[in-house]
Amino acid sequence: MKTVTIFGAGAVGGNVAVHLASAGVAEVSVVARGAHLAAIRERGLTLIQKDQRTTVRPEVATDNPADLPPQDLIIVTLKATSLPDAAPALAALRAPGAPVLFLINGIPWWWSHGLPAGHPATTVPLDLIDPARALRDGLGADAVLGGVIYSPNEVTAPGEITNRGHSRFLLGEPDGSLSPRLTSVVDLFACAGIEVAARTDLRRDIFSKLVLNVSVNPICALTGLTARERLLEPGIRDLSRALINEVIAVSHASGFPVDADLDVEALLDPAKVPDARPSMLQDVLAGRPMEVDALLGQLQVLARDRQVATPALDGVLPLLQGLNRRVTQP
Ligand SMILES: NC(=O)C1=CN([C@@H]2O[C@H](COP(=O)(O)OP(=O)(O)OC[C@H]3O[C@@H](n4cnc5c(N)ncnc54)[C@H](OP(=O)(O)O)[C@@H]3O)[C@@H](O)[C@H]2O)C=CC1
Numbered sequence: 001m002k003t004v005t006i007f008g009a010g011a012v013g014g015n016v017a018v019h020l021a022s023a024g025v026a027e028v029s030v031v032a033r034g035a036h037l038a039a040i041r042e043r044g045l046t047l048i049q050k051d052q053r054t055t056v057r058p059e060v061a062t063d064n065p066a067d068l069p070p071q072d073l074i075i076v077t078l079k080a081t082s083l084p085d086a087a088p089a090l091a092a093l094r095a096p097g098a099p100v101l102f103l104i105n106g107i108p109w110w111w112s113h114g115l116p117a118g119h120p121a122t123t124v125p126l127d128l129i130d131p132a133r134a135l136r137d138g139l140g141a142d143a144v145l146g147g148v149i150y151s152p153n154e155v156t157a158p159g160e161i162t163n164r165g166h167s168r169f170l171l172g173e174p175d176g177s178l179s180p181r182l183t184s185v186v187d188l189f190a191c192a193g194i195e196v197a198a199r200t201d202l203r204r205d206i207f208s209k210l211v212l213n214v215s216v217n218p219i220c221a222l223t224g225l226t227a228r229e230r231l232l233e234p235g236i237r238d239l240s241r242a243l244i245n246e247v248i249a250v251s252h253a254s255g256f257p258v259d260a261d262l263d264v265e266a267l268l269d270p271a272k273v274p275d276a277r278p279s280m281l282q283d284v285l286a287g288r289p290m291e292v293d294a295l296l297g298q299l300q301v302l303a304r305d306r307q308v309a310t311p312a313l314d315g316v317l318p319l320l321q322g323l324n325r326r327v328t329q330p
């Protein structure tokens with residue numbers, strides 16, 4: 001059986017770990033820390049979904065990845081802000097040739113990898129998300145599988161994850177190929193009852209998801225409102241629409257246009273938007289750093305590179321940077 005480690009088994013990673021372990025499709029270990037890790041060791045890892053509780057006991061639960069033997073698959077569900085520091089441990093944990101699947105919101109550090117020579121995205125600066133090239137040089141982009149997450153989850157108590165809606169994962173190779181390793185990971189997820197699809201142009205999916213994150217996460221983080229509550233304020237709804245339009249414009253200018261079927265009106269309809277706290281608001285409430293650069297800062301870099309005007313983004317970004325400073329250096 002494959003050995004799989006979920007590196008950063010918090011809200012999203014905890015959900016995936018419980019699915020894989022309870023289905024018995026892999027030997028699942030988790031890297032976590034603090035009170036959450038202590039609870040997993042003592043009582044197991046529990047997923048609450050539609051009032052049903054499922055508890056699993058990972059093979060190994062540790063905060064020291066060196067405790068683990070080389071793994072056949074590593075699924076990284078850290079926040080983007082934690083990634084550069086984790087690069088050496090990720091590199092050491094891979095069995096030879098093993099893929100590392102990044103399930104993380106925002107523009108990923110491997111954005112420029114796997115594209116045809118001369119594509120404008122191959123030269124775009126990525127220093128904001130991989131500042132000292134720890135990921136690119138330490139892990140290497142050849143290891144990477146990318147992922148897009150549609151799955152609202154929260155760590156509601158140490159050792160306990162609550163899922164608050166439909167889950168779907170989109171996975172892809174940076175070069176868009178339907179490689180055997182991609183198919184194998186997609187099959188693993190499907191066998192564990194996870195809704196999943198292999199994609200041939202994941203950067204388009206990343207932009208489609210970014211539409212949601214950029215129009216929801218910063219506003220909720222700044223106001224404390226849920227995704228639905230924010231739409232009850234007409235001015236905030238207008239700002240959300242402006243942010244949506246800017247992300248769509250950057251996606252087109254970058255050569256990775258969002259899905260033409262993307263239903264913008266549904267994203268702005270309070271009746272269709274969950275009454276959930278997005279991950280960035282969860283971070284503020286927990287006093288954790290927000291993924292400002294992966295979600296907004298790097299988007300601004302792409303916009304500048306393609307000469308797309310983003311006045312709404314340019315207004316929101318410094319507010320979020322200020323809030324981030326207050327949260328992380330109280
Ligand atoms: N939550 C959600 O509903 C959604 C989240 N996403 C995205 O998924 C990604 C993961 O988010 P989410 O699951 O919410 O994040 P979480 O913060 O819940 O999970 C990350 C976990 O990794 C732990 N961690 C961080 N660094 C280390 C380390 N060095 N060693 C061991 N454990 C570590 C964190 O611990 P600690 O808490 O102590 O920092 C935390 O438990 C993000 O990119 C997010 O934007 C996407 C869709 C929905």
Ligand SMILES: CC(C)(CO)C(=O)C(=O)O
Pocket residue numbers: 105149150151152153212213216217227277278279280
């Ligand atoms: C889409 C949304 C807002 C909830 O799943 C998300 O991706 C997040 O919380 O970061």
